[in-house]
Amino acid sequence: MFLSRSKIFIITNILNIVMPILLILGIFKFGTVNLISAIIYLLFVGNFIFLLFKAGYWEFTNYYIRYVLILVYLVIGTRNLFLVVSYKNTVINNNIYVLLLLSMISLIMLYLNLSTVFASRKPEQYIKLCFPFKNGKYIITDGGDGKTSSLINYHNKAQIHKNGGSNTSMRYATDIAKLSKFGFTVNSVLTRENKEYEIFHEKVYCPCDAIVVDIVDGMEDNIPFSGNYPYNVGNRVVLKKDNYYIVMGHLAKDSITVKPGDKVLEGQLLAIIGNAGLTPRPHLHMQVSYCEDGYYWKGKGVPIFFNDKYYPVKNTVIKV
Numbered sequence: 001m002f003l004s005r006s007k008i009f010i011i012t013n014i015l016n017i018v019m020p021i022l023l024i025l026g027i028f029k030f031g032t033v034n035l036i037s038a039i040i041y042l043l044f045v046g047n048f049i050f051l052l053f054k055a056g057y058w059e060f061t062n063y064y065i066r067y068v069l070i071l072v073y074l075v076i077g078t079r080n081l082f083l084v085v086s087y088k089n090t091v092i093n094n095n096i097y098v099l100l101l102l103s104m105i106s107l108i109m110l111y112l113n114l115s116t117v118f119a120s121r122k123p124e125q126y127i128k129l130c131f132p133f134k135n136g137k138y139i140i141t142d143g144g145d146g147k148t149s150s151l152i153n154y155h156n157k158a159q160i161h162k163n164g165g166s167n168t169s170m171r172y173a174t175d176i177a178k179l180s181k182f183g184f185t186v187n188s189v190l191t192r193e194n195k196e197y198e199i200f201h202e203k204v205y206c207p208c209d210a211i212v213v214d215i216v217d218g219m220e221d222n223i224p225f226s227g228n229y230p231y232n233v234g235n236r237v238v239l240k241k242d243n244y245y246i247v248m249g250h251l252a253k254d255s256i257t258v259k260p261g262d263k264v265l266e267g268q269l270l271a272i273i274g275n276a277g278l279t280p281r282p283h284l285h286m287q288v289s290y291c292e293d294g295y296y297w298k299g300k301g302v303p304i305f306f307n308d309k310y311y312p313v314k315n316t317v318i319k320v
Contacts, residue, residue, distance in 0.1 A: 002280045005225035009189050012060040020049055020069045027076050037099060042077050044102045047109035049073050054116040055151035058315060059141050063183035066315070112151060119149035120313040126303035127244055127288050129207035130266050131310070136178055137319050138199075139185065141283060143174040144313040145303075152314045155287075156301070160278075164231055164297075169289035171301030174312045176284040178202060186281070192223050194275045200282040204248060206268040207286075210239035213294075217256045219276035226280075233285050234277025237270050238296065245296035249285040250277055 003011070023045045053066045123145070131138075146156030155161055155170035177185045178199035187196045194200045219234050233249025237256060240246075252274030258264055275282040289299030305311055310318050 002225065002227065002229070004227070005190055005192075005280075008060055008225065012057055016052060016056050016058065016061045016065065020052065020073075023048060024069075024073055024076055027080050038081060040099050040102055040106070042081065044106045044109075045073060046077070047106050047113060050113050051109055051116070051151075053315075054113065054120070055149075055314060057141070059139060059177050059185045060189070063139060063179055063315075063317065065183075112149075115149040116144075116152050119145040119152040120311075121145075122305070122311040123303045126305045126311075127241075128305050128308060129246070129288075130205070131306040131318060131320055132204050132207050132248065132270075132284065132286065133176070133178070133202060134205065134320055136198075136202075137181075137317055138176050139179050140312045140314055140316045140318070141175045141177050142314055143172070143316065144311075145172065146301075147171050160231065166297040169297050169299045169301050170287055172303045173285065173287035173301070174304060176286065176312075176318075177282075179317065192226075194221055194224060194282050197224070197275075197282040199273050199284070200275070201252060201272045203269055204237075204251065204271050204273060204284060206239070206264045206266055206270050207246060207248075208239070208241055208266050210241040210246065210264055212237060212258045212260050212262045212264060213240045213245070214238040214260055215256050215258065217251075217254060220253055221275040221282075222277075222279065224275065224281045229278045229280070232277045234279065235271070235274060236277075239264065243290055243292050244302060245289050245291065245299060247285070247287050247289075247296065250274060250279045250283060252276070 027041065027045065049069050053070060058066055142153045142155065144152040146153030150157040155173040156167050161167035161170055179185060180198050185198055216236050222229060233247060235251040235253055236247060236249040237258060238245060238247050251271040253276065255271040257269055257271065273282055273284055288302040288304055289296045290302050291299030306318060310316065
């Protein structure tokens with residue numbers, strides 16, 4: 001399911017940097033021939049860049065590059081569109097089949113983009129929680145309605161979670177990493193050290209007043225992107241508030257400060273971040289499910305709303 005760190009590095013840099021640059025440069029070739037060709041190509045590139053902006057894994061490159069790409073596209077695209085209009089040339093000189101292919105791909109990407117937008121809308125019903133970290137900028141690496149768009153949140157439609165029978169409870173599951181001031185989540189991209197990740201050993205705080213119903217505290221950290229991960233969320237704390245179950249996973253071994261049966265308060269220290277369980281790199285897995293029988297992995301996934309301000313959708317940055 002998870003790629004090696006070198007493959008992740010190559011793929012994300014090609015998708016997030018190389019391809020957008022090449023496509024934007026292509027505006028100079030396709031964007032000054034005639035108005036129809038220019039519009040078709042601009043829509044093609046625009047759909048691709050917007051899809052990257054919403055659903056790209058920017059944690060593996062740099063968060064701020066996504067804004068640079070949007071800005072460069074808008075500047076160059078607008079300039080070339082004005083040039084084409086001034087030429088007043090509407091004769092299609094390009095290969096018609098190329099334009100048809102670009103149009104078809106654009107329609108597919110438009111559908112995917114619309115699904116990411118719908119998956120990002122704040123639901124009418126949700127649970128209000130306090131953000132579990134303090135002091136910093138944190139990026140949502142997966143989050144939103146995974147049933148509507150797996151590009152925004154992979155958990156719900158991932159085959160491994162379907163096989164485990166937990167995908168329904170993970171519909172709105174949220175993965176959280178920490179950003180440096182320069183927009184990186186890790187100091188060295190190809191590192192084998194957990195400590196190189198900004199979020200590693202960050203303190204995790206209780207998101208609400210609740211009762212602890214389960215903990216796991218004895219699993220060792222994985223080496224980043226080493227493969228062969230067990231199917232679980234590693235060391236974890238499970239809280240219960242009414243019939244809502246809050247799972248907080250991938251915590252560090254021997255770091256959990258509470259035990260089952262404890263009544264915990266919002267803001268209370270629970271643990272620190274590790275890299276144990278089904279995870280290639282340090283992050284916090286957090287999900288809420290509703291159930292009345294206690295089988296929270298089979299429960300109904302519930303959206304989270306942090307600090308009365310943040311709906312955690314992929315690539316959202318939360319500042320605390």
